[in-house]
Amino acid sequence: MPGSFAELYRPLLKEVFLKLAREQLEQGADGLTCADAYAEQGKPDFTLAYLLLTESAEDVKRAIFARSYERRAELSEQRADEFSQRFHRSFPMIKTEAQKDRTTAHNIRESTIEE
16 A cells, blocks of 8 residues: 655655745745646656645645656657757657656556656
8 A cells, every 4th residue: 555645755855855845835835836837847856845845635746746757758858859850869868768757657646656
């Protein structure tokens, strides 16, 4: 049986991200709004920090966190395509990392972790 969102994902996060998120929340920022905005930018570390500091349903947190990885995969693939056109060669490592992000997103949605 998987643990809670915090139990599963807190060990993956560096303290610096929590510190920055905590500072923003202390200044009145809405945690869920910030998490959603960072997810849209494809920044899972910041997304996770806000989600860990915000009260919300576990399934909502998982969906937002997974979306941050999916978005990062999309942005990485776009960047790989742009680099391919610009430099006239492929960038398979970027595509590989994008696939890893998609797998991570799937695992988050399924509440599993594979390191």
